[in-house]
Amino acid sequence: MRKQTYFLTDQGIKLSGILSASGEDTKNLMVVLAHGFGTSKDSRTFLRLEEPLNSYGISIFRFDFFGHGESEGSFSAITVSEAVRDILAALDYVREAGYQRIGLVGSSFGGLAALVAAVQVPDLCLLALKSPVSDYISRLFVNRDGHDLEAWKKQGYILIPDGVGQHTKLNYSFYLDAEKVSGYEAAAGICAPTLIVHGDQDESVPVEQSRKLAQMIPNCRLEILKGADHRYSQERDFEAMLNLIREFILFHVPAA
Numbered sequence: 001m002r003k004q005t006y007f008l009t010d011q012g013i014k015l016s017g018i019l020s021a022s023g024e025d026t027k028n029l030m031v032v033l034a035h036g037f038g039t040s041k042d043s044r045t046f047l048r049l050e051e052p053l054n055s056y057g058i059s060i061f062r063f064d065f066f067g068h069g070e071s072e073g074s075f076s077a078i079t080v081s082e083a084v085r086d087i088l089a090a091l092d093y094v095r096e097a098g099y100q101r102i103g104l105v106g107s108s109f110g111g112l113a114a115l116v117a118a119v120q121v122p123d124l125c126l127l128a129l130k131s132p133v134s135d136y137i138s139r140l141f142v143n144r145d146g147h148d149l150e151a152w153k154k155q156g157y158i159l160i161p162d163g164v165g166q167h168t169k170l171n172y173s174f175y176l177d178a179e180k181v182s183g184y185e186a187a188a189g190i191c192a193p194t195l196i197v198h199g200d201q202d203e204s205v206p207v208e209q210s211r212k213l214a215q216m217i218p219n220c221r222l223e224i225l226k227g228a229d230h231r232y233s234q235e236r237d238f239e240a241m242l243n244l245i246r247e248f249i250l251f252h253v254p255a256a
Contacts, residue, residue, distance in 0.1 A: 007093040009066075009085050016070035017041065017063030017090065019097070022054045026098035029125070029253055032090050033062040034083070034110035038160075040069035045107060045130065048242055056250060059099065063090050065110070076157060076169040079177035080137060083113035091121055101125050103192075103249060108205065108230070112137055112183050115213075119189040126252045127192040128245050131202055131230055134187075134209040138178035141170070149175070183209075187216035194220040195248040197241050199228025221248075 002020040009015060018041060021028075031053065033046045041062040050060045066082045067075035073082075087104070094102060103126035106114025111132025118127050133140065142149050147158045152172050159167040194217050198210040207224060214222035223244050228237035 005093075007063075007089060009089040011085065013066055013086075014072045015063055015066065015086055015089065017061055017093070019059065019061045019094070020050055020054055021059035022057050025057070026059075027100065028057045028059060029101045029103060029249070030059040030061060030094050030099035031103040031105055031126075031249060032087070032094060033060060034087050034090075034104065034106040034114050035062070035065065035068070036107040036111075037078075037109035038068070038075075039107075040064050042069070043107070044238075045242065049105075049245065052246060053249060056253060058249065058253065059094075061090060061094050065113075076171050077173065078170075079174050080109075080113055080116070080181045081177050083110065084116045084181075087113055087117040088120060091117070103127070103252065105130070105245065105249075106132060109133060109137065112181070115183040115186045115190070116181060118192060119186045122191045124192040126249065127190060127194040128248055129194065129196045129210075130241065130245065131198050131205055132183065132196065132210065132213070133205050134183035134213045136178070137181075138175040140204065141175075183213060184216060187213055188218070190217045190220075192219075193252070195223065195244065196220060197223045197225065197244050199225045199230065199232065199237065199241075201227055202230045204230040 035043050041064045046062045064071035065086050066073035067078045104114050105128040107130040111129040141147050152158045157169040157171050160170050196210045198207045200207050214220045232238040232241050
């Protein structure tokens, strides 16, 4: 079973999601997937996770963040705090659908939002993070991409690649919000068993962030893939990342 659905955040924003399950039994594990910055619920990683996990009776709910994919909102106005609210709304949605055992997977930007959201959901049964940003995500645009912070502030926005050869605006409010959000500060409050997968050649998010983060989460396993970049561009790296996340999720399937 696969169905497209819409749900509301606590601020009335309509978000788009797809729920897929192999049956109607809501006692089985449900995993919510939070995508990366500028991507969508239809990311390659999430599509490749969905079918194999469904075959084991695990339900999947993948959704679009505010301003992404088919969800409402202007991309230029996205913030980490908005993404956290979106995740909490997605978790509420599947809970209201009857699911009780719920896990969360976050990728990159979605990994940071998942970290912060997980602190507010102490009954999560698992948390998996793919190349998560742990801290100062807004500074990555300045330090990595060469944007001038003062110019960003003065102009009110910067132009960033949209992934299809064009550029789109990102408001300065993203920077102001992100400076208040720290995955490191959230780490100690994570109750769920956690997996972090990160490539040691990640050109977007330094692997050192995940090394530090893993030491701060009480029950955390860190897997560093040698030679892998942020997108896991080599097929062997992509498959290794998928397998680690799949196996971690399957380990938490309740016994029959």
